[in-house]
Amino acid sequence: MIPFLTYPLALAALATLPALTAIYLLRNRFRRRTVSSLMLWHFTLQSRQGGTRVHRLQLPLLFFLELLALALLVTAATGPHWKSSQNNRPLIVVLDDSFSMRAVHDGASAQARAQKFLEGLFHHGAPPSVRLILAGKEPHSLGSIEKNWSQVAGLLSQWTCRSPDARLEPALTLAVEAGKDQANILILTDHKPDDENVSNRRVEWHSFGAAVDNIAIVNASRVAFENQDRCLLEIANFSTGSRSARLLVQAGTNTEAVPLSLDGRGSRRLVFNVPSATPSLHASLDPDALADDDDIQLLPPIRKRVRVQVRLPDENLTALADRILAATGLRSSISADPEIIIHDNASAATGNAWDLFWLTGAATNAFTGPFIIDDSHPVAQGMALDGIVWAAANITNAPGDVPIILAGNVPLVSTRDDAFGTRHLTLNYNPGLSTLQDTPALPILFWNLLRWRSDEMPGLKESNARLGADVTVKTDGHAVTMTRPDGVKKDFPATTGDIALETPMPGIYSVATGTITNQFSVNTIAADESDVSGCASGQWGKWSEDAQQRLEEASATWIFGLLALALLATHLWLVATAKGAR
Amino acid sequence: MDSPLRQALGDGEKLGLRYALQIPQVAASGWTGTRSGRRNGSSIDFQDYREYQPGDDLRFIDWSIYARSDRLTVKLFREEVIPHLDLVVDGSASMALDDTAKAVAAARLASVLATAAANAQCTRAIWLSGEGFRRLPNDTLSPITWESFAMDSKRTPEQSFEIVPPKFRRLGVRVLVSDLLWPGNPLTLLRRLRDGAAALFVIQLLAREDITPPEHGNLRVRDSETGEENEIYIDSTIAAQYLENLAQLQQSWDQACRQCGAHMTTIIAEDLDDSLDKLQAIQLLTPA
Numbered sequence: 001m002i003p004f005l006t007y008p009l010a011l012a013a014l015a016t017l018p019a020l021t022a023i024y025l026l027r028n029r030f031r032r033r034t035v036s037s038l039m040l041w042h043f044t045l046q047s048r049q050g051g052t053r054v055h056r057l058q059l060p061l062l063f064f065l066e067l068l069a070l071a072l073l074v075t076a077a078t079g080p081h082w083k084s085s086q087n088n089r090p091l092i093v094v095l096d097d098s099f100s101m102r103a104v105h106d107g108a109s110a111q112a113r114a115q116k117f118l119e120g121l122f123h124h125g126a127p128p129s130v131r132l133i134l135a136g137k138e139p140h141s142l143g144s145i146e147k148n149w150s151q152v153a154g155l156l157s158q159w160t161c162r163s164p165d166a167r168l169e170p171a172l173t174l175a176v177e178a179g180k181d182q183a184n185i186l187i188l189t190d191h192k193p194d195d196e197n198v199s200n201r202r203v204e205w206h207s208f209g210a211a212v213d214n215i216a217i218v219n220a221s222r223v224a225f226e227n228q229d230r231c232l233l234e235i236a237n238f239s240t241g242s243r244s245a246r247l248l249v250q251a252g253t254n255t256e257a258v259p260l261s262l263d264g265r266g267s268r269r270l271v272f273n274v275p276s277a278t279p280s281l282h283a284s285l286d287p288d289a290l291a292d293d294d295d296i297q298l299l300p301p302i303r304k305r306v307r308v309q310v311r312l313p314d315e316n317l318t319a320l321a322d323r324i325l326a327a328t329g330l331r332s333s334i335s336a337d338p339e340i341i342i343h344d345n346a347s348a349a350t351g352n353a354w355d356l357f358w359l360t361g362a363a364t365n366a367f368t369g370p371f372i373i374d375d376s377h378p379v380a381q382g383m384a385l386d387g388i389v390w391a392a393a394n395i396t397n398a399p400g401d402v403p404i405i406l407a408g409n410v411p412l413v414s415t416r417d418d419a420f421g422t423r424h425l426t427l428n429y430n431p432g433l434s435t436l437q438d439t440p441a442l443p444i445l446f447w448n449l450l451r452w453r454s455d456e457m458p459g460l461k462e463s464n465a466r467l468g469a470d471v472t473v474k475t476d477g478h479a480v481t482m483t484r485p486d487g488v489k490k491d492f493p494a495t496t497g498d499i500a501l502e503t504p505m506p507g508i509y510s511v512a513t514g515t516i517t518n519q520f521s522v523n524t525i526a527a528d529e530s531d532v533s534g535c536a537s538g539q540w541g542k543w544s545e546d547a548q549q550r551l552e553e554a555s556a557t558w559i560f561g562l563l564a565l566a567l568l569a570t571h572l573w574l575v576a577t578a579k580g581a582r
Numbered sequence: 583m584d585s586p587l588r589q590a591l592g593d594g595e596k597l598g599l600r601y602a603l604q605i606p607q608v609a610a611s612g613w614t615g616t617r618s619g620r621r622n623g624s625s626i627d628f629q630d631y632r633e634y635q636p637g638d639d640l641r642f643i644d645w646s647i648y649a650r651s652d653r654l655t656v657k658l659f660r661e662e663v664i665p666h667l668d669l670v671v672d673g674s675a676s677m678a679l680d681d682t683a684k685a686v687a688a689a690r691l692a693s694v695l696a697t698a699a700a701n702a703q704c705t706r707a708i709w710l711s712g713e714g715f716r717r718l719p720n721d722t723l724s725p726i727t728w729e730s731f732a733m734d735s736k737r738t739p740e741q742s743f744e745i746v747p748p749k750f751r752r753l754g755v756r757v758l759v760s761d762l763l764w765p766g767n768p769l770t771l772l773r774r775l776r777d778g779a780a781a782l783f784v785i786q787l788l789a790r791e792d793i794t795p796p797e798h799g800n801l802r803v804r805d806s807e808t809g810e811e812n813e814i815y816i817d818s819t820i821a822a823q824y825l826e827n828l829a830q831l832q833q834s835w836d837q838a839c840r841q842c843g844a845h846m847t848t849i850i851a852e853d854l855d856d857s858l859d860k861l862q863a864i865q866l867l868t869p870a
């Protein structure tokens with residue numbers, strides 16, 4: 001005997017199948033229309049004209065059947081719910097996205113072990129729904145709520161463990177808010193919680209890390225140093241015992257192996273110079289448990305030179321200005337189409353270039369202080385004027401000018417911006433009666449000025465960055481296209497100002513602005529994540545087994561729908577029989 | 583982001599140049615900027631004296647006091663502040679209803695308001711609802727550079743508030759752009775939006791299709807967000823009932839807005855350009 005024949009409900013359900021097919025055909029007669037919301041389509045009144053068909057049939061039994069079916073459908077359309085008990089709770093998984101999860105122990109990374117654990121969890125009893133939250137530098141919800149393992153596995157492809165930090169606390173807070181004390185929260189990481197006594201009954205903390213030895217590059221920089229580049233590499237040993245390692249440094253075609261002997265929890269800094277023409281400096285350590293922090297690439301620092309034109313009629317003053325500008329090391333060798341013009345004429349036309357009006361006029365007073373310096377201004381950074389004699393014309397601050405250095409109420413250095421954003425500086429300084437030119441303060445002042453100007457030039461501001469840091473590119477009205485190391489391109493429309501570029505993965509990025517293409521390198525440098533000595537495996541916290549089952553809103557629409565379908569099937573049968581009789 | 587939306591952002595920016603955001607007096611608190619505020623600052627209205635501290639603007643040192651007492655004293659003036667606009671855009675799928683101008687109008691309207699805010703020397707933040715509220719990338723730059731302006735969420739703004747609420751700036755002007763077509767008590771959302779705001783404006787953006795019931799006949803209506811479907815026979819009674827439901831919804835939002843001290847207006851997406859005078863009527867915009 002077929003088992004469902006012994007169950008009247010199953011038999012009734014089977015009987016609705018041909019009815020469902022018939023209803024489907026009828027539904028095709030309806031015009032389709034997508035509306036903003038169905039809430040305006042829930043009516044208390046029924047259509048008057050919709051009843052004409054009932055009158056035409058003139059069959060009381062069919063009339064009541066249709067009426068009852070409509071009532072059931074209307075009830076179903078209102079989305080009735082009831083409280084039903086649920087044994088399983090939704091699951092929110094917080095995933096540690098830091099690169100320490102990629103540390104390999106016994107042939108598998110913590111990430112792989114965590115993923116395997118999650119898959120096993122599904123096979124032993126899938127939760128009704130799952131939401132994933134990545135804990136990187138900031139928490140990031142992976143969006144949709146998934147219900148089976150294949151969907152979750154698809155989302156897990158975004159779990160790359162490339163972040164330089166894993167902020168689990170904010171991610172847990174987000175999970176608690178999203179879960180509303182109804183969902184179980186699972187944290188998958190590689191270290192134990194700060195407070196091992198997990199008090200939240202809805203949280204389980206699973207760690208899959210292992211304390212393994214790791215030697216890592218924890219600091220790397222390459223800066224301009226006169227005609228060469230100065231490089232700094234810092235290598236740290238995060239194990240408790242002494243370790244030896246070999247650092248392979250490749251600068252252009254030259255390769256050098258540096259043997260290292262590092263004490264337990266110790267580090268060593270290497271500082272060396274390379275020719276500025278060296279395109280890329282590549283440093284790597286011997287492979288170990290965590291490969292991400294064993295490799296760095298440093299590109300040459302960006303050397304922006306400022307084109308300065310000196311238009312001073314006084315030869316001595318011109319020589320002084322040229323000497324100071326040369327000392328800054330930031331002056332371009334060419335002065336055509338200048339970016340800064342130094343002159344002594346208040347009404348000089350300077351076009352779009354910044355200008356420094358060097359005022360050496362008569363009625364000069366020699367000031368010995370106190371000098372008031374706006375330390376927050378880029379031109380005044382690092383300036384110290386103690387013991388200096390500064391001779392300057394006895395003038396007061398012009399309206400609209402912002403003083404940077406003052407002697408009493410006499411502005412010595414001031415600035416203003418015109419309507420086009422061009423900056424105009426005034427240097428009230430007579431070197432004939434001053435001692436300023438005999439101190440480092442004057443080169444510092446000019447270095448600050450040229451550095452300020454170069455910072456305002458379009459293009460990248462740095463060529464080497466740490467993973468996760470924003471790299472700023474200044475644009476001058478051209479569209480910007482960034483190409484990531486994996487070849488993915490991102491376009492930014494033409495605009496003026498600073499654009500912050502995200503760096504989600506290590507490697508060489510290229511940035512095209514107009515016809516110019518620059519590159520910058522992103523390296524995995526984060527000492528806290530490289531230190532995997534504190535990693536551990538284990539479980540902290542346990543989801544409580546509630547004695548009282550959780551009540552959840554469950555839809556009862558299907559019950560009304562099923563009853564309506566059964567009525568409609570009966571209705572069709574009656575209509576067919578009546579027609580057959582006639 | 584698709585090109586019609588990008589085009590709408592660009593068009594809205596041009597249209598917005600004719601307007602400026604009207605700033606309520608209570609909003610005069612914020613970052614140093616261009617309007618008289620309630621605290622000390624750098625306008626020309628003198629307020630008080632105090633001792634000089636590193637970082638103070640050197641222009642405001644009173645040299646006559648310095649000459650008399652050898653102490654650096656700065657003059658305090660009324661602050662100048664930059665008022666702030668928090669624009670909250672409903673990112674649910676109903677705002678991008680098929681075959682209507684709703685999404686384009688929402689983008690255009692957001693761009694108009696952002697540009698009007700810039701004309702009024704306001705800073706701004708554009709918030710889009712979805713899986714929680716998120717701030718649009720590049721929202722401080724020109725509207726044409728905005729990224730991820732997509733309206734495809736299945737969540738209402740009220741639900742988005744529960745997941746990740748937006749971080750509004752205190753005493754800013756807040757504007758909600760939505761079709762308001764979700765069930766629930768409007769006060770729940772409005773109170774959260776109104777909390778700490780200088781003023782709250784609610785702009786209901788509807789498509790012409792939303793306010794016009796279809797012609798007589800059988801219709802299968804499908805909810806753009808939930809995918810739920812309902813079959814119905816449309817006649818004059820049903821059409822009247824639909825319009826009554828819509829009127830009741832608008833009335834409930836209007837009453838809730840009055841309770842919260844918010845201003846509400848309704849704009850038809852297809853008539854957006856001709857409806858901007860409504861935004862002047864509720865004192866949100868003013869001619870630039």
